[in-house]
Amino acid sequence: MAQSSSVARHDSHSTTEQGSGWSTKRIAVTALFCALAAICTLFVEFPILPAVPWLKYDPSAIVCLIAGLAFGPATGAVVSVISYLPHIATASGFWGMVMAIVATISMVLPASLVYKRDTTLRGAIVGMVLGAVASVCACILANIVVTPLYAHMATADVIALIVPALLPFNVLKVAINAVVTALIYKPVTKALGN
Numbered sequence: 221m222a223q224s225s226s227v228a229r230h231d232s233h234s235t236t237e238q239g240s241g242w243s244t245k246r247i248a249v250t251a252l253f254c255a256l257a258a259i260c261t262l263f264v265e266f267p268i269l270p271a272v273p274w275l276k277y278d279p280s281a282i283v284c285l286i287a288g289l290a291f292g293p294a295t296g297a298v299v300s301v302i303s304y305l306p307h308i309a310t311a312s313g314f315w316g317m318v319m320a321i322v323a324t325i326s327m328v329l330p331a332s333l334v335y336k337r338d339t340t341l342r343g344a345i346v347g348m349v350l351g352a353v354a355s356v357c358a359c360i361l362a363n364i365v366v367t368p369l370y371a372h373m374a375t376a377d378v379i380a381l382i383v384p385a386l387l388p389f390n391v392l393k394v395a396i397n398a399v400v401t402a403l404i405y406k407p408v409t410k411a412l413g414n
Contacts, residue, residue: 249412250287250295257283257303261320262310268392272385277393280304281324285351285401288332289344290409296328315370322362327355327394344402352394359390 242250260280267273280303288296300321307317327348334347363386367378378386 246291246295250291250298253283253287253295253299254302257281257287257299258306261304262306268396269385269389272389275385275389277389277396279397279400280320281327281393281397282400282404284324284328285331285348285397286405286408288328289335289347289401289405290412292336293329293332296332297325300325300328313370315366319359319362319366323355323359323390323393326358327351327397330354344405348398348401352398355394356387356390360386 257280260283261278264280265276265278267275268277269275281300284296284300284303287299304317304320304324307320308314310316328351331344331347331351334350335343337343338346360382363381364375364378367373368375
C-alpha cells in the first residue's frame with residue numbers, strides 16, 4: 221500500500237492536486253481560458269485607430285496573459301496557441317492564425333516568465349512591459365515577413381506602413397492588454413481560487 225501511494229505521488233500525469241503534473245483543475249481552467257480567448261478572437265474585434273480600420277483589436281491576449289500569470293508560462297503558451305486554431309476556418313485563415321499566435325505568445329511568455337520569478341506587482345509590471353516590447357517587435361517583423369505572402373503587397377509597401385500604421389496600432393494594442401490585465405488579474409485569480 222505504501223508503495224502504491226509513493227508511485228501516485230511521483231506520477232507526473234496525476235489528476236489530483238498533489239501530482240507534480242497538471243491537475244484536473246488546471247486542465248479544466250486551461251480549457252476554459254482557451255474557450256474564452258477563442259470567443260474573444262472570433263467574435264469581439266473592432267478597429268482602435270480610425271486611420272487604419274483594417275487593423276482590428278480583440279481582447280483575447282488579456283485572457284492569455286491572465287492564464288500565463290496565474291498558472292505559469294506553459295499554460296500561457298498553451299492558451300496562446302490553442303485559442304487561435306479556429307482562425308484557420310475564418311477569412312484570415314492560416315496566416316491570420318500565425319500572426320495572432322506570434323503577437324500573443326511573444327507578450328505572454330516574457331510576462332509570465334518574469335512573474336514566475338517575482339510574483340509581486342512589480343514583477344507583473346516588469347514582465348508585461350518586457351512582453352509588450354517583445355510583442356511589438358515580433359508583430360512588426362511578422363508583418364514584414366507574412367503580410368506580403370497573403371496580402372499580395374510588396375515588402376517595401378509593408379515597411380512603409382510601419383510608422384504610420386503598424387507601430388501605433390501594436391503599441392496601443394499591447395498597452396490595452398497590459399493595463400486591463402493589471403486591473404483584473406487579482407480579482408479573476410481569486411475567483412478561480414488560485
